[in-house]
Amino acid sequence: MKLRLAIVGAGPAGIYAADILLKHERAFDVSIDLFERLPAPYGLVRYGVAPDHPRIKGIINALRDVLDRGDIRIFGNVDFGTDITLDDLKQHYHAVIFSTGAVRDAPLDIEGIDLEGSYGAADFVNWFDGHPDVPRTWPLEAREVAVLGNGNVALDISRILAKHADDLLTTEVPDNVYEGLKASPVTDVHVFGRRGPAQVKFTPLELRELGELRDVDMIVYDEDFDYDDASKLAVASNKQVMVIDRVLQQWRQRETGSASRRLHLHFYAKPLGLVDDGTGRVSAFRYERTRPDGEGGVVGTGEIREIPIQAFYRAVGYFGSPLAGVPFDEEHGVIPNHEGRVLHAESNEILSGVYATGWIKRGPVGLIGHTKSDAMETISHLVGDQSDWWSPAHPDEESVPALLAERGVEFTTLDGWHRLDQHELALGAARGRERVKVVPREEMVDVSLDRVSSDVDGSTHVSD
Structure with a gap:
């Protein structure tokens, strides 16, 4: 059998x-x-x-x-x-x-979520990872951006938005993604979480990577660090939370103001909606300030805030x-x-x-x-x-x-994947990089089926 x-x-x-x-x-x-x-x-x-x-x-x-x-x-x-x-x-x-x-991105039911300039994290990740089934371009026109979420995906997209494109050239970033990020006018990326620093879902490693970005100031706010007993207990009893707290406390002591870009971490922020600029575009993010409820959760304070943005990314989970x-x-x-x-x-x-x-x-x-x-x-x-x-x-x-x-x-087959893998490595080697990822599906298939020849400069030709 x-x-x-x-x-x-x-x-x-x-x-x-x-x-x-x-x-x-x-x-x-x-x-x-x-x-x-x-x-x-x-x-x-x-x-x-x-x-x-x-x-x-x-x-x-x-x-x-x-x-x-x-x-x-x-x-x-x-x-x-x-x-x-x-x-x-x-x-x-x-x-x-x-x-x-x-x-897919999980839905987020807030006012204005369908405005122009409002995006799902999964769509953006697919773009910067060179997924063959998404558009080759991405609208990176915003100076001020909001990212909603306190998981690793939120930190991933915040880091890519804030990072200088030239610092990605050591990676397999596709050419079209590098060019798009290079032209981005972004100055400020604001990351919002519903709960406090002791309740975040990201890992210490992800958080540390943010603090290592070149020419990017990490901005945290003192008002978010008045811990309640539940948060203090989480810091004291959980090694991962302890490390995250230590990183954030170090950032509170950093001098800021010299970098050309800023990455802000905002906690205790319940999303209420996106503000329309009158033409159907995002102009601000509106949220309610929350506070700890003593049990690891939060309750609303009734204080409503708005922060000006021109783009909004929801990183509230995949679906x-x-x-x-x-x-x-x-x-x-x-x-x-x-x-x-x-x-x-x-x-x-x-x-x-x-x-x-x-x-x-x-x-x-x-x-x-x-x-x-x-x-x-x-x-x-x-x-x-x-x-x-x-x-x-x-x-x-x-x-x-x-x-x-x-x-x-x-x-395509396993042999075809080996051909595509070697082809991408060759494209990278021609430019002093480890790999350059092929993006168009047709080109991926042509390489996999051995219908493409490569020159030493990395250019390709489709065989008849």
Whole structure:
């Protein structure tokens, strides 16, 4: 008996699930195919993390080691629901795991959220990470910007907005992103959080990176550091909170005023709305000043403030997207499931052969360690459900590439990813950089399918 398994989504969640299954104790052989909508693997590790985070390379190296063993096939540039459907998978596999993550911005219900100049963090991250399916340009015209959120994504986009573009040239930042950021007139980036400094969601490492920005003053406000007992206890009892507090206290002592840009951290700010300048554009951010409630939360003070801005970014969380033919929880942005077993939307009964892992399973929370334990739970159920697997009519491995070819799908493979990877490294080497990321989908596919030749100067030519 051989289990033919499809995994939809080739980010960390999907790759870890494949790796865990291959190493899992079982009484049957396994053949795994990964399907990815983009021409390249790694998901949010490639397209959801700021380019100036070199430590992410360690995660990519671990994922690459899994793929390079050669016991997992990848079909990139394949859109589930369009190029291949759930009914197709049932014809060729015994089961499927969905690991499609969460790439949309969670909604924020405040007045003026749809004004021009109001953006979602996920859209901006996709742009500066060179995602092939977003516009190549971004409107960076604001001098004063507000970012709402106290998680790592909020700090990521604040850092990219405030950082001088030339300081990104040591990274794999795409050319169009560098040019856009280089022309930005920004002088002030204001980061707002609903609660206090002792309740933030970002990590000390992310916070420290802000303080290392060249020619950027870190501005914090004394009014935010009158800690209540709950905050004092959090600082005293939690090492991570203690380090964050220490960094912020050091910034309070810094001299400011000499830098050309400023990054402000505002706490105890409940968003109320965005102010229209009369032409449909954002002109200010309106918020209510809050105070600690003594239990780690906040209550409103009734004091309303406004700060002038010309752009607003909400970094209030990611949200999953529905998949054709697969149950979906619109309220929480996940596939309904019990420990990774997908459930019928109406009856809550288990849907045989269909599983979920990662953010599309549990929502956009947790780090890489959570993703691994998540995958182990899903895989343990998959292995134990052998009697409930599908009975595919065409389980042979060659039937899937033949189906995609018959439909005219230009799919990429692991060899194609290796070609694209080497191509990007060559583009970087030609400019004294480690890597330059290819952005257009067509070019990614052409390189992957070996239809592009490179000159020593890094320029490319498409073959006939």
